[in-house]
Amino acid sequence: xxxxxxxxxxxxxxxxxxxxxxxxxxxxxxxxxxxxxxxxxxxxxxxxxxxxxxxxxxxxxxxxxxxxxxxxxxxxxxxxxxxxxxxxxxxxxxxxxxxxxxxxxxxxxxxxxxxxxxxxxxxxxxxxxxxxxxxxxxxxxxxxxxxxxxxxxxxxxxxxxxxxxxxxxxxxxxxxxxxxxxxxxxxxxxxxxxxxxxxxxxxxxxxxxxxxxxxxxxxxxxxxxxxxxxxxxxxxxxxxxxxxxxxxxxxxxxxxxxxxxxxxxxxxxxxxxxxxxxxxxxxxxxxxxxxxxxxxxxxxxxxxxxxxxxxxxxxxxxxxxxxxxxxxxxxxxxxxxxxxxxxxxxxxxxxxxxxxxxxxxxxxxxxxxxx
Numbered sequence: 001x002x003x004x005x006x007x008x009x010x011x012x013x014x015x016x017x018x019x020x021x022x023x024x025x026x027x028x029x030x031x032x033x034x035x036x037x038x039x040x041x042x043x044x045x046x047x048x049x050x051x052x053x054x055x056x057x058x059x060x061x062x063x064x065x066x067x068x069x070x071x072x073x074x075x076x077x078x079x080x081x082x083x084x085x086x087x088x089x090x091x092x093x094x095x096x097x098x099x100x101x102x103x104x105x106x107x108x109x110x111x112x113x114x115x116x117x118x119x120x121x122x123x124x125x126x127x128x129x130x131x132x133x134x135x136x137x138x139x140x141x142x143x144x145x146x147x148x149x150x151x152x153x154x155x156x157x158x159x160x161x162x163x164x165x166x167x168x169x170x171x172x173x174x175x176x177x178x179x180x181x182x183x184x185x186x187x188x189x190x191x192x193x194x195x196x197x198x199x200x201x202x203x204x205x206x207x208x209x210x211x212x213x214x215x216x217x218x219x220x221x222x223x224x225x226x227x228x229x230x231x232x233x234x235x236x237x238x239x240x241x242x243x244x245x246x247x248x249x250x251x252x253x254x255x256x257x258x259x260x261x262x263x264x265x266x267x268x269x270x271x272x273x274x275x276x277x278x279x280x281x282x283x284x285x286x287x288x289x290x291x292x293x294x295x296x297x298x299x300x301x302x303x304x305x306x307x308x309x310x311x312x313x314x315x316x317x318x319x320x321x322x323x324x325x326x327x328x329x330x331x332x333x334x335x336x337x338x339x340x341x342x343x344x345x346x347x348x349x350x351x352x353x354x355x356x357x358x359x360x361x362x363x364x365x366x367x368x369x370x371x
Contacts, residue, residue, distance in 0.1 A: 042081055042082075043079050043080070043081045043153060043154050043157045044079065044080060044081070045077055045078070045079055046078050046079065046080045046085075047077065047078040048075060048076070048077045048078075049075070049076050050073060050074065050075055050076075051074045051075075051076050052074070053066055053067065053071065053074060055074075056074065059089050059126075059137055059139070060106070060125070060126065060137070061091075061106070061137070064192050065102075065105060065192060065193055065196070066091060066102070068189065068190035068191075068192045068193055069093055069098045069101055069102050069105075069189060069190070069193075070093055070094040070095075070098050071091045071092065071093055071098075071102075071135070072092050072093075072094070073091075073092045074089060074090070074091055074092075075089070075090040075092070076088075076089055076090075077089075077090060079154060079157075079158070081150060081154070084145065084146055084150070086138065086139060086140070086146070086151075086154060087139045088136060088137070088138050088139070088158060089136070089137040089139075090134050090135075090136050091134065091135040091136070091137070092133060092134060093133050093134070093135055094133065095133060095170075096130070096132055096133060096163070096167045096170055096171060097170065097171060097172065097187075097189075098133075098135075098189065099130040099131070099132065099133055099134055099135040100119065100130045100171050100172070100187060101186075101187040101188065101189055101193075102130070102135040103119060103121070103128050103129070103130040103135060104185055104186045104187045105186055105187070105188070105193055105197075106128055107121045107128060107183050108123065108183050109181060109182060109183040109184060110123045110124075110183065111123050111128070111182075111183045114127065114152070114155060115152075116152075116161060117129075117152075117155060117156070117159075117161050117162065118161065118162040118163060118168075119131070119162075119163060120155060120159070121183070122140070124140075125139075125140065126138055126139055126140055127140060127155060129155065129158075129159045130163075131159040131160065131163060132163070132164075132167060134159075136158065136159060138154070138155065138158075172187055172217075172219060175219060175221040175232065175234070175293075176292035176293065178292060179223040179224050179225060179289075180221055180222075180223060181221070181222035181223065181224060181229070184221045184222035185219070185220075185221040186218075186219065186220050186221070187217070187218070187219050188208075188217070188218040188219070188220070189208065189217055189218075190208055191203055191204070191206075191208060194206065194208070194218060197220065198220070198231075198278075201278065202253060202254065205246070205249055205250055205253055205254070206218060206235055206246070207235075207237070207242070207246050214237060214238070214242050214246070215237065215238050216235055216236070216237055216246075217235070217236045218233060218234070218235050218236075219233070219234040219235075219236075220232065220233045220234070223289055225281070225285050225288070225289070226285070227281035227282065227285050228262075228279070228281060229279065230277050230278065230279045230280055230281065230285070230286070230289060231277070231278040231279060232275070232276070232277055232278075232289050232290075232293070233274075233275065233276040233277075233278065234273060234274075234275055234293055235273065235274040235275075235276070236272060236273050237272045237273075237274075238272065239272055240271050240272045242272070243269055243271070243272045243273065243274055244269065246274060247267070247269040247274050250267060250274065250276070251267070254267075256276075257283070259282065259283065261281075262279055262281060263279070264279075264280045264281065264282070264286070265277065265278055265280060266280040266283060266286035266287070266290070268290050270293075270295045271295050273293075273295050275290045275293050277289050277290060343356070344356065
């Protein structure tokens with residue numbers, strides 16, 4: 001009896017071992033999900049204070065530029081890990097596009113993108129980051145004793161590795177990468193920033209600034225070509241009509257598309273965009289740069305579709321929605337019919353003199369005419 005039970009338990013143990021070795025069909029094993037990265041360094045915020053925009057120059061900023069991008073407040077934070085302290089300046093902009101514009105304005109060819117982090121660049125003095133409506137400056141002096149891993153943990157702790165997808169979709173499309181000089185791409189929304197970046201160009205012809213009412217937005221970048229460096233401008237307007245009028249003014253005052261050597265300016269209008277090439281050298285070089293810029297007309301909704309749903313699943317949800325709506329309509333019709341019938345019966349019982357409770361046959365006048 002004991003031997004029989006032992007053999008039975010041995011068989012069960014062997015069967016359990018075989019089943020454990022087989023791959024489990026659970027969804028977690030079919031689609032593994034990486035564990036979230038947690039910064040190793042123990043950073044914590046120890047102080048915070050609001051400071052006036054006038055003190056911005058101390059941190060490498062310009063109050064005039066910040067006001068043009070719509071910065072409303074500054075918050076100076078101090079983070080500590082052990083005996084190390086670092087100041088972080090948070091500038092609150094009106095929207096993610098303005099924060100992104102400030103990031104591009106202050107980055108330089110010396111700025112290097114932070115590895116594993118989006119919209120984050122560093123130079124020997126500081127790190128710049130755009131997250132949502134916030135433009136963030138991290139102080140980092142040349143004599144800083146922080147290890148790279150600890151500093152990177154601070155960046156992750158404050159801003160995270162990337163923007164949410166819903167925010168990324170609202171940001172301007174980047175300039176074409178072919179020939180692009182690193183750190184030269186800028187996004188400009190006002191005249192003051194445009195004058196700083198294009199001191200020898202007639203920025204008043206673009207159409208943004210106080211009282212213009214045209215809502216121009218400018219992207220620019222430096223490009224390397226076989227003939228040297230050229231500056232490419234992409235100007236967007238709310239409507240093609242405004243772009244057409246502005247392109248006429250630019251053509252008249254700047255003598256566009258005329259060969260003047262290194263001072264030549266070439267341009268093209270496409271829909272509501274105007275593309276210009278400064279220091280274009282010659283027409284073929286300028287055309288090669290402009291042809292990299294393409295405008296795609298599309299319709300965007302306030303709420304983008306859920307990226308987790310496939311096209312088939314979206315169609316199924318649409319059909320189910322139609323069926324549910326049809327059921328609601330049928331139900332409403334039945335309720336209206338029952339209410340109509342009950343109102344007739346109630347009127348006949350309690351208001352016999354009313355015509356509402358009587359049928360049409362009771363109200364007909366019979367003449368009984370005979371021929």
